[in-house]
Amino acid sequence: MSVVIDGNKVSQEIRQQLRGETSAFQAQTGIVPGLAVVLVGDDPASQVYVGRKAKACEEIGFLSREYRLSADTSETALLDLIHELNLDSLIHGILVQLPLPKHISTDRIIAAIDPHKDVDGFHPYNVGGLVTGSPLFVPCTPRGIMELLDRTGIALAGKEAVIVGRSNIVGKPMALLLLAQHATVTICHSRTKDLPAVTSRADVLIAAVGKARMITANMVKDNAVVIDVGVNRLENGKLAGDVAFDEVAPKTSFITPVPGGVGPMTIAMLMKNTLDAAIAASKK
Numbered sequence: 001m002s003v004v005i006d007g008n009k010v011s012q013e014i015r016q017q018l019r020g021e022t023s024a025f026q027a028q029t030g031i032v033p034g035l036a037v038v039l040v041g042d043d044p045a046s047q048v049y050v051g052r053k054a055k056a057c058e059e060i061g062f063l064s065r066e067y068r069l070s071a072d073t074s075e076t077a078l079l080d081l082i083h084e085l086n087l088d089s090l091i092h093g094i095l096v097q098l099p100l101p102k103h104i105s106t107d108r109i110i111a112a113i114d115p116h117k118d119v120d121g122f123h124p125y126n127v128g129g130l131v132t133g134s135p136l137f138v139p140c141t142p143r144g145i146m147e148l149l150d151r152t153g154i155a156l157a158g159k160e161a162v163i164v165g166r167s168n169i170v171g172k173p174m175a176l177l178l179l180a181q182h183a184t185v186t187i188c189h190s191r192t193k194d195l196p197a198v199t200s201r202a203d204v205l206i207a208a209v210g211k212a213r214m215i216t217a218n219m220v221k222d223n224a225v226v227i228d229v230g231v232n233r234l235e236n237g238k239l240a241g242d243v244a245f246d247e248v249a250p251k252t253s254f255i256t257p258v259p260g261g262v263g264p265m266t267i268a269m270l271m272k273n274t275l276d277a278a279i280a281a282s283k284k
């Protein structure tokens with residue numbers, strides 16, 4: 001029988017736990033964890049994400065600051081703001097919402113963030129730390145998936161894990177985290193030959209492609225655990241994952257839905273990373 005993993009429920013549990021930890025930390029140190037979210041331009045999806053992050057901060061008891069900059073903001077002006085936030089003792093986490101407008105180098109902006117405030121875990125220092133097993137921060141979506149697997153009681157040691165997608169945000173960090181938990185990991189991408197043959201080997205299949213319902217039942221092994229990271233807007237305005245849920249779910253032991261699976265975990269992990277940043281800063 002297949003179990004649908006409820007990401008909303010797990011993320012609510014984590015957020016509640018974080019509320020308690022935050023008020024205990026504040027009582028002990030007088031410090032309120034602070035998150036600065038920077039949005040450049042008016043991409044509608046990014047606006048929604050930024051709004052959700054601010055709401056989560058408020059709910060948990062963090063200081064939340066939003067910087068909404070116009071699409072024609074120069075790279076220099078954005079770098080200046082990041083330098084300011086790096087020095088701001090009330091701010092423990094800095095998140096620059098991606099994607100950035102084309103005239104700004106994403107790599108340069110990420111590299112300018114103090115790695116100790118890099119709650120997205122995208123700075124090369126933290127990426128290197130993830131490779132060697134000691135990052136300050138782990139990217140929120142893969143960290144959220146690991147938390148979902150852990151809290152669902154899914155053991156990973158010795159399992160065959162296959163990830164479809166090799167982005168810096170999801171696919172690659174996901175592979176490193178699964179490897180650290182002793183899974184045997186394969187990463188697939190657009191040049192992978194005979195994708196169904198590879199995905200059919202997976203005990204744990206992670207889909208992070210951005211193509212609605214591309215993972216079909218013939219690509220999934222019986223009793224696999226299937227984690228769907230994809231968020232795709234259909235023509236009718238509804239959201240769909242990368243997995244054809246209706247046909248795949250009956251074959252699985254566990255599966256995440258879209259919406260309500262991985263998505264809510266991403267924000268919960270951003271909050272966790274921000275509290276971790278504030279705790280680390282209080283010990284300096």
Ligand code: NDP
Pocket residue numbers: 141164165166167168169170171188189190191192195208209210211229230231232262263264266
């Ligand atoms: P990217 O576009 O950066 O990466 C997509 C990956 O999929 C690439 O590695 C690409 O391969 C691969 N790919 C594309 N087509 C195929 C194909 N036909 N067969 C095999 N592989 C293919 O996407 P992201 O990693 O940023 O995001 C993936 C999805 O996850 C999106 O839907 C995004 O919206 C969602 N997402 C959801 C989050 C959440 O919180 N729920 C957070 C982040 C992302 P190649 O490298 O060869 O081009």
